[in-house]
Each structure stands twice: as C-alpha cells, then as structure tokens.
Amino acid sequence: MTTESAHVLVVDDIEASRYVRASWLRRGGHRVTEAVTGGEALDLLAEHDFDIVVLDVDLPDMSGFDVAERVKGDPRTAAIPVVHVSAAFREAEDRITGLNRGADAYLTEPVDAGELMATVEAALRYYRARALAERLADRLAKLTAGTMAINAATRFDTLVAEAARAASTVLSSPAAAIGPTVDGGGRWFARTSGDGEVAVGRGTEFEDLPTGVSVVADPPWDPGTPAAVVVARSAPKRAVLLAVPPAAVGTDEDRNLLVQLAQATVLAAEGLRAYTEEHKLALVLQRSLLPRELPSVPALPMTARYVPASAHAEIGGDFYEVTRLGDRLLIAIGDVCGHSIGAATIMGEVRHALRAYAVEEEDPATILRKLDAMLSRFHAIKGLTTMCLLLVDPADGSAIVANAGHIPPLVAHRTGSHYLEVRGPILGIGLPRPPSTRVHLPPGALVLLTTDGLVERSGDDLDDGMSLLLDAVHPDTDMDVLCDTLLDRFGHNKKDDIALFAFRLAT
Incomplete structure (x- = not known):
C-alpha cells in the first residue's frame, strides 16, 4: 500500500x-x-x-x-x-x-x-x-459556531448575513445567502467580500430558486460567476439558498457541511418568523390597551409616547391614562412588573379599574388604595404595579398627586426644574398608603411623567438616570420635540418598554 x-x-x-x-x-x-x-x-x-x-x-x-x-x-x-x-x-x-x-x-x-x-x-x-x-474538527467547530450565530439572529437581514458568513468560514471561500420571503417585500440576500465583510441587501427577483445541490452558471446575485448552490425549504416561499464557488464543494464532506448550514438556516428562519409574528400580535394587543387618542384641552395641551422594548425582549406592562372628571383631568402613568402577555393583560385590567374607581372617587390616594386592594386579591405577586396619579385643574394650576412606587412627576419651569416630593408603596402588597399631596403648578409649567425604562440603565443607579433626565428637560421646548429627543437620547436598545407623557399649563 x-x-x-x-x-x-x-x-x-x-x-x-x-x-x-x-x-x-x-x-x-x-x-x-x-x-x-x-x-x-x-x-x-x-x-x-x-x-x-x-x-x-x-x-x-x-x-x-x-x-x-x-x-x-x-x-x-x-x-x-x-x-x-x-x-x-x-x-x-x-x-x-x-x-x-x-x-x-x-x-x-x-x-x-x-x-x-x-x-x-x-x-x-x-x-x-x-x-x-x-x-474536520476545525470545520465542525466552525459549523457549530456558525449555527449558533444563525440561531441567535433576531432579524432576517442578520440571519442571511450570518448564514453567508458561516458558509464562507466553514468552506474557506466566498459565499452568498438568500433568505425566505418576508412581509411581502422580497428576500434578504447577503454576500461575503474579500476582506471578510458581509454586504446585505433586499430584492424581489429571487422567486424561483433551484432545488438540491447544483451548479448555476449565472446566479442572480453575481452575474457571470458560476456557483454551487444548495437550497433547503419548508414551504415554497420559505426557501433558504446558500451558494459558494464550485471548487469549494469538491467532496461529499463539503457538500454535507453546506447542506447542514442551509438546513440550520431554514429552521432558524422558521423560528424567527414565528417569534416575529407572535411579537407583533403581542404589541398589537398592548397598544390596543392604551388610549387611542388624548383629549383636546386648550388650557392643558398634552402628548404621549409608547415605545416597546428592543425587538428581542417580550412586551411589558407600561401604560398611561387620561380621564376627564368634570373640569379636571385625572392623569396616570404606571408599570405592571414583568415582561409578558400576562403583564400586558393585567395592565389592561388596571386601566379599566382605574377609570371605574375614578367615577366614584376623585382623590388619587383613595383610587390607589382601591387598586392596591384589587391587585392584592386577584393578582397577588404577579400584579405588582407602580403608578403615579395626578388630578389636575387647568383653570388654576392646582394638582392633587399620589404616588405608588413610581418615578415622581418632573416639573420644569423658568424658575427651575425639580421632581415632586411624592412617595408611596408599590401596588399589590397591601401596605398603608399616605394621603394625597396638593401642589400648585405655575402658568407655563411643563410636567413630564415617565416609566423607569427611559432612565434606567444596566449597572447604573436609578437616581443617576433621573438626574440626567432632569438636566435634559427644558420648559420652553415643544413637547413633541422634547419627547422625541428624550427617546432618541435615552431610549435606544432598552430591555424595558417606555411610556412617556407630557403636559403644559397654559400661560
């Protein structure tokens, strides 16, 4: 031998x-x-x-x-x-x-x-x-790492980029990937370059993809360049295509590695599609539980924002509410602890209960006591909720405030900015509650209410975030501009959702 x-x-x-x-x-x-x-x-x-x-x-x-x-x-x-x-x-x-x-x-x-x-x-x-x-051990290690990166993708453009990168790394060659059809807008495609970077784009010309492993003389993403193509699919519009130069798949081992990557990519795409659809449904549910529009009150213009957590996180229980009580307005902002459809559902119950209690009781502290009793009885532990209530009279600027473990209202005026000194225990644990606090808001004062998702940062003290927010709020800024600016500065890539509510007393 x-x-x-x-x-x-x-x-x-x-x-x-x-x-x-x-x-x-x-x-x-x-x-x-x-x-x-x-x-x-x-x-x-x-x-x-x-x-x-x-x-x-x-x-x-x-x-x-x-x-x-x-x-x-x-x-x-x-x-x-x-x-x-x-x-x-x-x-x-x-x-x-x-x-x-x-x-x-x-x-x-x-x-x-x-x-x-x-x-x-x-x-x-x-x-x-x-x-x-x-x-072989090196290639299998690269295959494992590539498969993990593919399964960790939270967006379809990232998915095809990781698939192309994995094929390029495992087979030591240039590679391209085309993902499944998404949102009726064609397919994402990605291609590795000579310097190891991955270019990602989107196209609609990739509808009739080949099947199996074959050599394509003129693939659509790189005209004139032959490629060995492997396609895995779970449905006609859900095919995943990986392509490398024919020389890169000269053995059965090479082809099997390419097939395994394609199969891993199509399975990850199915999981990502299911998660994306579920996340969208959950967000629709949560938004349906928030006020559809704010009341128009010339003496008290107002605006609000709701931003869900980053795409990979579940929905939360942040909310805001405005209810007319005669000439006054009951304004609330709150957060049901947790991130799940359950938290959003409890949030809906809290909002409806708040409006029901406000029909009979106008004192914010009394309303909070009733909400605390309801949550303690029907949603023990899972219903822990923070909330801040303000009963505002636009005519004279008076306000009655009660707080339940929430970030206090921020009041900005030409004379200075500060947080109102209002405190109280969180709802859902049955602790005694302090009485409401009466305050006077000067003409032109801007009041900002927010949930902790805006100011809370991993590893930092909440007080530091609140101080940064205080410095960033200027009383004369247009409220819509202010809300958008604050979200742009403090609200990116947060693991918690954000509710933001602002109103200003007429001068």
Missing part, C-alpha cells in the same frame, strides 16, 4: 548519502528538496510547505536533535513528521534522545530503500490522517 505523492525535505551534509536517499524517494513518486545544514533546513521549512523531513543526526552546524526539536516547537510545523537517519551506529540512548526530542522514527545505517520508503509512508499516513481529523 503506497501513499500519494508528498513533498519531502532531505537534510544531510554528506552528498552521497543525500543523493541516494533523495533518489529512492523520487523513484517512489515523491517531490524532494535537499538541504545540507540544519540552518538551511529551518529556513526552507519557514518558506515552503513540506509533508515530511528526513533528517541526518550529525550536521555541521547543529545536531539533528536540535533541528527536530525546533521543528516540533513551531506551531506551523509541529505536525510535520521527522524521520532521523544516522550514518553511524548509535547507542539506545541516542535513539531515545532523538524520539524524545521530536523525531517520529529513527533509522540507522545500513538502511535499504524498502525500509526507508516504508518508514516514510507510515509516517505520512499518520500525518495525513491526523491532518484530516484536525481539519
């Missing part, structure tokens, strides 16, 4: 011995490069790729033991087998030294052609089997 041709480095300072060994190896079908000294051999190893080194023990500049040790100590050449050949008889200790310092085999003269060739071929078989195993 013979191995395929190899590139052999023969190192020996005796020309006759070097010539004989090189001749045997060349007749065996191998390509041979010759070196006279240890230094020359190390230089050649640094510049060229070799499959095996046949190394004399006695060299003029250093011992073959030293050369073998340096070869095995360099990560680039550590896997190359080294066969020592000694021109003179050696004691057993010399053989042991040679093997301990890196040699894979040790031959002593006289060595015949058959023994040398058998030793070289045995070492090459082991070396190549080890190289194949390491290559």
